[in-house]
Amino acid sequence: MYVNIRGFHFISAALPGTDSAVTLLASAASGAGYLQIVQIGSDKATVNISNVAVTPEPQPPAAQSNVPRTTAPQTPGDLVTQLQTQGRAVLHDLDFAVGATTLSSTVNPELATLAELLQARRGLRIAVVGHTDTEGGLQANINISRARAQAVRSALINTFNAPAAQIDAEGMGYLAPIASNLTPDGRDANRRVEVIVLSDDG
Incomplete structure (x- = not known):
């Protein structure tokens, strides 16, 4: 699981009345996004961890390699x-x-x-x-x-x-x-x- 310490989000939640919980960790880097899902519950006596990497379609290279730019459009x-x-x-x-x-x-x-x-x-x-x-x-x-x-x-x-x-x-x-x-x-x-x-x- 890749984590960009300058660009990540984390959330956790528990189901009331049970010991079941889930956490989500999302992180982004140039050219890809990463998501980790952790599910916890004693009824299954297991901890499930899923890591997902999402990579967008490749883009043509910039004509000027030293021009400061970012990958996401912004208004x-x-x-x-x-x-x-x-x-x-x-x-x-x-x-x-x-x-x-x-x-x-x-x-x-x-x-x-x-x-x-x-x-x-x-x-x-x-x-x-x-x-x-x-x-x-x-x-x-x-x-x-x-x-x-x-x-x-x-x-x-x-x-x-x-x-x-x-x-x-x-x-x-x-x-x-x-x-x-x-x-x-x-x-x-x-x-x-x-x-x-x-x-x-x-």
Whole structure:
């Protein structure tokens, strides 16, 4: 059973009046989803464990391998919901040329929505954080991930009029992966820019 410690859900339940129980553990990684079901009950004197891996149909490779992207589509509404419930969200479809640290285009509904959220909630502070895969040295990856995060911050401020004091920008390089760097899909998922909520004073 694969467990992504940055992206999993767990629930357990017991049947009242009995000693029967069930637990569900769901985890996701780039290119696959995983589900573990554990059933417990003394009437059978057994513990049943089922592991299921779900892999979607293969997709054609991205034309630009260094462009930060994620596998699941997301609407601007999803972005706000994720920030409110999880405290973090990945920005999708940011247009960086291969090896570049400047945005090729700032046309992005998510950036517009994020700027509107910051304008409406002046007590909200966020950090824009860049991430890379493990190709290249650590310091070089930290530099490029920080520069991409700063480019997104600049776009939020200069293009979408977001309050500068509410936005920090930093780069983590390859130090915070969300998938394995041993596969092309994993490296693709790890090249990303995400938003993290630092504080929200209402």
